[in-house]
Amino acid sequence: xxxxxxxxxxxxxxxxxxxxxxxxxxxxxxxxxxxxxxxxxxxxxxxxxxxxxxxxxxxxxxxxxxxxxxxxxxxxxxxxxxxxxxxxxxxxxxxxxxxxxxxxxxxxxxxxxxxxxxxxxxxxxxxxxxxxxxxxxxxxxxxxxxxxxxxxxxxxxxxxxxxxxxxxxxxxxxxxxxxxxxxxxxxxxxxxxxxxxxxxxxxxxxxxxxxxxxxxxxxxxxxxxxxxxxxxxxxxxxxxxxxxxxxxxxxxxxxxxxxxxxxxxxxxxxxxxxxxxxxxxxxxxxxxxxxxxxxxxxxxxxxxxxxxxxxxxxxxxxxxxxxxxxxxxxxxxxxxxxxxxxxxxxxxxxxxxxxxxxxxxxxxxxxxxxxxxxxxxxxxxxxxxxxxxxxxxxxxxxxxxxxxxxxxxxxxxxxxxxxxxxxxxxxxxxxxxxxxxxxxxxxxxxxxxxxxxxxxxxxxxxxxxxxxxxxxxxxxxxxxxxxxxxxxxxxxxxxxxxxxxxxxxxxxxxxxxxxxxxxxxxxxxxxxxxxxxxxxxxxxxxxxxxxxxxxxxxxxxxxxxxxxxxxxxxxxxxxxxxxxxxxxxxxxxxxxxxxxxxxxxxxxxxxxxxxxxxxxxxxxxxxxxxxxxxxxxxxxxxxxxxxxxxxxxxxxxxxxxxxxxxxxxxxxxxxxxxxxxxxxxxxxxxxxxxxxxxxxxxxxxxxxxxx
Numbered sequence: 001x002x003x004x005x006x007x008x009x010x011x012x013x014x015x016x017x018x019x020x021x022x023x024x025x026x027x028x029x030x031x032x033x034x035x036x037x038x039x040x041x042x043x044x045x046x047x048x049x050x051x052x053x054x055x056x057x058x059x060x061x062x063x064x065x066x067x068x069x070x071x072x073x074x075x076x077x078x079x080x081x082x083x084x085x086x087x088x089x090x091x092x093x094x095x096x097x098x099x100x101x102x103x104x105x106x107x108x109x110x111x112x113x114x115x116x117x118x119x120x121x122x123x124x125x126x127x128x129x130x131x132x133x134x135x136x137x138x139x140x141x142x143x144x145x146x147x148x149x150x151x152x153x154x155x156x157x158x159x160x161x162x163x164x165x166x167x168x169x170x171x172x173x174x175x176x177x178x179x180x181x182x183x184x185x186x187x188x189x190x191x192x193x194x195x196x197x198x199x200x201x202x203x204x205x206x207x208x209x210x211x212x213x214x215x216x217x218x219x220x221x222x223x224x225x226x227x228x229x230x231x232x233x234x235x236x237x238x239x240x241x242x243x244x245x246x247x248x249x250x251x252x253x254x255x256x257x258x259x260x261x262x263x264x265x266x267x268x269x270x271x272x273x274x275x276x277x278x279x280x281x282x283x284x285x286x287x288x289x290x291x292x293x294x295x296x297x298x299x300x301x302x303x304x305x306x307x308x309x310x311x312x313x314x315x316x317x318x319x320x321x322x323x324x325x326x327x328x329x330x331x332x333x334x335x336x337x338x339x340x341x342x343x344x345x346x347x348x349x350x351x352x353x354x355x356x357x358x359x360x361x362x363x364x365x366x367x368x369x370x371x372x373x374x375x376x377x378x379x380x381x382x383x384x385x386x387x388x389x390x391x392x393x394x395x396x397x398x399x400x401x402x403x404x405x406x407x408x409x410x411x412x413x414x415x416x417x418x419x420x421x422x423x424x425x426x427x428x429x430x431x432x433x434x435x436x437x438x439x440x441x442x443x444x445x446x447x448x449x450x451x452x453x454x455x456x457x458x459x460x461x462x463x464x465x466x467x468x469x470x471x472x473x474x475x476x477x478x479x480x481x482x483x484x485x486x487x488x489x490x491x492x493x494x495x496x497x498x499x500x501x502x503x504x505x506x507x508x509x510x511x512x513x514x515x516x517x518x519x520x521x522x523x524x525x526x527x528x529x530x531x532x533x534x535x536x537x538x539x540x541x542x543x544x545x546x547x548x549x550x551x552x553x554x555x556x557x558x559x560x561x562x563x564x565x566x567x568x569x570x571x572x573x574x575x576x577x578x579x580x581x582x583x584x585x586x587x588x589x590x591x592x593x594x595x596x597x598x599x600x601x602x603x604x605x606x607x608x609x610x611x612x613x614x615x616x617x618x619x620x621x622x623x624x625x626x627x628x629x630x631x632x633x634x635x636x637x638x639x640x641x642x643x644x645x646x647x648x649x650x651x652x653x654x655x656x657x658x659x660x661x662x663x664x665x666x667x668x669x670x671x672x673x674x675x676x677x678x679x680x681x682x683x684x685x686x687x688x689x690x691x692x693x694x695x696x697x698x699x700x701x702x703x704x705x706x707x
Contacts, residue, residue, distance in 0.1 A: 004070040019050060019061040019072055030074050031083055031112050033090075033198045034150035035062040038255065039159060045150050047090070047112070049082040050074045058082035080116075087116040092123045093173065094199075095145050103200030105213035109148065128173050135165075136184035137695035138191055138259060140205040141177075147201040149175050153193040160256065161187040162380075162391050162411025177201070186697040188384045188680060191262040195245060195255075204243065206263055206692045211237045219605040220247055222592050223261040224320050224585040225683055227503040228363065228385045229594030230257045234265070234586060234605045241265045241586050241606060251364050252594065258384040259696070260680065260687045265586070267689035268609075272569045274581040275610025285573070290611065294618070297578055298625035300562045304535040305336060311521050314340030314533045316547075318540035319505035320684050321615065322590025323599070323648065324639040326507070326514045328619040328631065329539055335628030339522025340533065343511040345547040346504070346676045348479040350524040355659035356512040357476075359595040360500020361468055367392045370464035371497065372400045373432075373457060375484065376425060377472020378408045381680040381698065383502050386595075387411070399464075401457045403428050405474070405674070415460060418453045423670040426480045429487040430668060432457050436494050445490040446666040467497035473504045473678075477548065479671035486666050499660050503595045505684070510593030513646060513653050531556040538565045539615060540582065542572060542685060548676040566615055569685055581612040584686065588614035589636040597653040601640065 001012045006019075006026050013022040018041065023030045033045040043063035050061045053071035058079060061072075073079055091113065098104050130144040151168060154177065158164040165185045169176050179185060185193070193202050216235040223230040231247035244265050246257040277293035278285045288296075304313055313336055317329050326343070333341050344350060366389035379402075380387040391412040394400060399415035405422040418428060427448065434448030435458035448454070461467055469488050478484055485499075492499035503509055518524045523532045529549040536557055543553035557563050557575040565576040568584045582588075587608040591601040608614070616636055623631035633639050640648070647654035681687045681699040693699060 002066060002068040004066050004068070004072060006072045007074055013066055015066070017066050019052070019059070019064045019066060020048060022066055022072075023061060023074065028074055030061045031116060032062060033108060033148060034152060036152055036196055039152060039155045042151050042155065045090070045148065046086045047083060049079060049086060051076040051079040084116050084118070087113060088118060088121075090148050091117055091121065093128045093145070094148070095127065095143070097143070097146075101143070101146070101200040102203040102208060103197075107200060108198035130176055133178055134184075135179055136186065136190075136697070137692045138205055138263060139185050139193060140203045140208055141201065142203075142208075144177065144201050146199045147177055148199055149177070150198055151177075152196045152198065153177060153202060156193055156196055157187065160192070160388060160391075161189045162388075163187045165190075166193075184697060188259050188381060188698065189256060189388065191259045192246075192256050206266055207243045210242050216242060219603070221585065221602045221605055222506075222600045223257065224506045224592065225260050225264065225687065226258070226383055227505060227508055227595035228253055228258075228383065229506065229592055229598060229600050230261050230385060231600070232257065232261060236606055239606045241268050251362070252598070253385055256385060256388065260683070260690075260693060263692050264686040264690045266691055266693075267569075267686045268584055268586055270689050270691075272571075272689055273609055274567060274570045274579055275612060276581060277611065278579040280577050285579070290613070293578060293580060294621055294625060297562075297564050297580075298622060301336065301535055301626065304561055308534045310337035311340050311523065312534035313338045313537075314523055314528045314535070315342075315516075315537045315539065316345065316525060316528060316541045316543070317341065317343045317511065317516050318345070318546065318684070319343045319508045319511050321507060321511075321540050322585075322588070322636070323507065323510045323514060323593065323643065324590050324636040325539060325615040325619065326511055326516050327639055327643060328616050328623070328633070329537070330514055330516050331631055332619050332623050332626070332628060334519070335623060335626065335631070339519025340528060341516050341522065342518055342525035342528065343508075343516045345525050345529075345541065345543070346473075346477045346678070347481070347525065348477055348548055348671075348673050348675060349481045350518070350526060351482045352517055353661045355661045356509060356597070356653060356657050357501045357660050358503065358509050358597050358653075358658045359470075360498040360660060361596070363389070363594070363596050365466065366390055366468075368396075369393045369466050369468050370398050371460050371467040372398060373461060373469045373491075373497070374400065374402045375429065375469070375471050375488065376404060376422065376475030376478065376675065377470065377502055378404070378677070379472065379502075380408065380410045382473050382504075382677070386502060399460050401460060416453055416456045422474060422478065422674050423672070425475070425478065426483045426487065426666070426671075427668055428454075429484060429491065430666070433487050433491055436462065436491060440494055442494070445487055446668055461491070461495040461497060467495060469497050469499045471499075471501045473502065474675040476501055476504060477675040477677060479673050479675070480667055483666045483668070485660060489660065501595070501660065504678075506592045506594070509595060509597055509653065510591070510599075513593060513648055513657060514643070515646070529553045529556050531559045533557075533560050535562045536560050536564070538563065538567070538572060538576075540567055540685070541565075542567070545682060545688065546678075546684070550676070566618060567685070568612065569689065571685070580618055581610065582615040582618060583608045583612050587612060588616070590616070591636075591640055593648070593653055597658050599648060599651050599653065
């Protein structure tokens, strides 16, 4: 640590730091545009010029290293004059379109122009014009004349997203930020460029001209998509969600969110929203009141239980449902005496464990790993923010190895990759285990051949300190999932690595913790979807898109006497008998448990649309109508408090509940079915109904395959 003097105050700061870092530590604000704490230093806007004693000229605070005894003045006449001169240059060509700019009210240039800009301009020549660019459905580059060439967007793409999609061409007043050769911006993190742009050059295309920033109410929430549990600020006007931006949480999502977290809100106001209960009568859908719909369901369940037994009634619960919804669904079915409940809709194997499968480490620790083995994941598309963290780890020397059935672009270098059919992934892990057993001089857990790839991975995992074996969505949904876990667990034990699942959905870990799993004599998801039930309750589930069975689920559910769909959308019309409108995450309170076991609760940010009701309230009333005890909850907080008995308390799942247990049996025979994994913009009902997301290159690629 060295000591400098900043505006008369002594500041201790690590050697090699910049003056800007010392100012941040001291709580002193230095105006800037190009500097961003998560990006490399560019020093090209010059707005952060400060007065450093014994220096003949003002120096950029972001690019001036501290030295012991350095004296810095950020508010001297010399510094202020330099900053005002830079502001004058920045405003020379800037268009005077603040009244119609989407960035108005949250624009750094606008804010700093008040303090450092002149009341009039000496510049009388014509201003330059930069033509707009069409770079895709998410980011608008319609007003690139506003660009001040801070290059934040360029550095974000290169350093954080891992794809340098934007760059700067030409020099001086001819400089432009562009994609070159007419390409679009297709990164799954591209929306973050909108947030870090300090002016109104990059704006949100779906939000464009919808509202002024000061008209929006800001409310905290949590992403309902993948297992990161990204923290959000949902912005609302007239009881309608108009924009979603990140809420900074260094331990979870830092200051970034994925595009599906940012733009899926379009579905909330879409034409497919279900706003009233409906019952199918004579093949036609009729709108009814809540009392009629719920009594119809309760009477139907009683009748089917009497005629066919309780296990003939089953619940399929989405892993994107809240903890509270899952807890009441389980309580309802236990009260009915049914063990038929499941959330593992895309699984091919349905073995259960006495531990709650999770990431095996903290999300933040992914950034500091030294050795990683990823099995069965398209990491960048399945878990964009996890991939971003592992990308940061590779910059400091981390070696990442992968086993997959195709060769996705993860946008960071891999130490080695084995592209093989998913049917033989168990054998591939057995080969790595054999190589480790040979090096450690122990018996392997299964018969394997120490191939060149296996030896490379083994040698890598036996070195380094911070190591992880991560099982992706395809490994979790694999027909030999238990065998994969068994061998991976042995490898982890021999190498000192942590073992964990990346986990598919916002509440996969929570569903395991609550125990939405088949009980005595109950059916699993695969059996329920292929005709085992007489009555099915679907909680936020669209089997055709959310399950491994796919379109075949229609036939399986049509054989049921009653199917009740609880969904925010008009869906499952072919085989449902009752549609009950439930609130999406913005219209209900609840909790999600992310991949690391962190419980994050949120409140509703808008009122429920039409006759929509929170799913936990609907399940509670159904329980009351069926005379099931213990369902008299008045709030989601009460339900969450009741989950203490299963180890969910104080914002986390109890550590002794978390883990990845393995069975003693390992089956090396090839799997007969390929694991089913949702693509990035098909993961859940919200992203499937976001018109902007469905126009992206990732979505079009899947639609092309489907066609």
